[in-house]
Amino acid sequence: MKISDIIQILDAQLLTPQADLDREVHTACGSDMMSDVLAFVKDQSVLITGLNNPQVVRTADMMDMICIVFVRGKRPDAGILALANERDMAILCTEHTMFTACGLLYEQGLRGGVH
Amino acid sequence: MANGEEKIVLQYQVPGDDFTRAGEASADLKARLKRLGFPAAAVRKAAISLYEGEINLAIHAGGGEIRVEVTPERIEMWLDDEGPGIPDIALAMSEGYSTAPDEVRSLGFGAGMGLPNMKKYTDSFEITSEVGRGTHIRMAVEIGRS
Ligand SMILES: Nc1ncnc2c1ncn2[C@@H]1O[C@H](COP(=O)(O)OP(=O)(O)O)[C@@H](O)[C@H]1O
Ligand SMILES: [Mg+2]
Numbered sequence: 001m002k003i004s005d006i007i008q009i010l011d012a013q014l015l016t017p018q019a020d021l022d023r024e025v026h027t028a029c030g031s032d033m034m035s036d037v038l039a040f041v042k043d044q045s046v047l048i049t050g051l052n053n054p055q056v057v058r059t060a061d062m063m064d065m066i067c068i069v070f071v072r073g074k075r076p077d078a079g080i081l082a083l084a085n086e087r088d089m090a091i092l093c094t095e096h097t098m099f100t101a102c103g104l105l106y107e108q109g110l111r112g113g114v115h
Numbered sequence: 116m117a118n119g120e121e122k123i124v125l126q127y128q129v130p131g132d133d134f135t136r137a138g139e140a141s142a143d144l145k146a147r148l149k150r151l152g153f154p155a156a157a158v159r160k161a162a163i164s165l166y167e168g169e170i171n172l173a174i175h176a177g178g179g180e181i182r183v184e185v186t187p188e189r190i191e192m193w194l195d196d197e198g199p200g201i202p203d204i205a206l207a208m209s210e211g212y213s214t215a216p217d218e219v220r221s222l223g224f225g226a227g228m229g230l231p232n233m234k235k236y237t238d239s240f241e242i243t244s245e246v247g248r249g250t251h252i253r254m255a256v257e258i259g260r261s
Contacts, residue, residue: 051222054135054138055170055222062162064155
């Protein structure tokens with residue numbers, strides 16, 4: 001799917017208007033523990049998280065992820081969005097919980113990385 | 116390497132009082148290595164390892180210093196601090212062991228995976244520590260092995 005599809009599926013808001021929404025994403029990772037995200041290099045492209053601080057963007061950057069979805073209506077501040085813009089990342093926020101957001105995306109074909 | 120340079124030396128200071136800035140050194144290293152044309156896998160391993168080390172300097176050691184030497188063969192990194200030190204290194208190296216307080220955990224760290232991740236992603240990893248004096252880490256990613 002494309003980043004634009006994620007926006008639709010999760011009824012999400014795009015917080016980085018200049019991001020390229022046509023980029024393809026196939027795999028995702030959902031976690032609030034950044035070291036767990038860093039522990040498994042699997043070429044995932046989307047990070048789904050309820051954590052709201054700059055280390056989320058830094059972690060996603062280390063993993064070459066291109067899209068972060070903040071769940072439960074978490075809204076990252078301007079500093080976090082600036083970090084994301086520097087890295088050409090798309091930042092989305094959705095009212096759905098982590099479980100529901102992951103379920104909806106899985107249902108539409110997004111998968112976890114290959115172990 | 117670019118311009119026929121033999122070795123690039125980078126130095127960073129990690130502040131101990133500003134968690135939001137931890138990660139600046141590894142982001143800078145990653146961008147530089149990419150520009151120099153190093154293989155993506157090697158860049159990622161080095162950047163993740165340095166990032167975990169940087170986080171540790173910020174949350175466990177009250178800050179510290181990083182030195183990186185980049186040659187066409189390897190990316191070698193030293194992390195030095197004058198923090199509280201580690202009483203039992205074998206225990207600290209085990210997956211899931213963490214003394215991080217709840218406030219650090221609520222920031223997404225303190226899963227006890229930092230040191231194990233650093234060891235896993237590097238081709239050589241050495242750590243020495245003395246309680247009350249500080250902790251020293253040397254680790255390297257070999258370019259040919261990534
Ligand atoms: N630079 C350091 N100075 C003092 N203690 C450290 C340092 N780095 C790691 N430690 C100790 O080792 C433990 C394990 O580190 P790590 O695997 O990175 O997990 P975490 O940072 O999630 O606690 C830490 O909880 C801490 O007690
Ligand atoms: Mg750590």
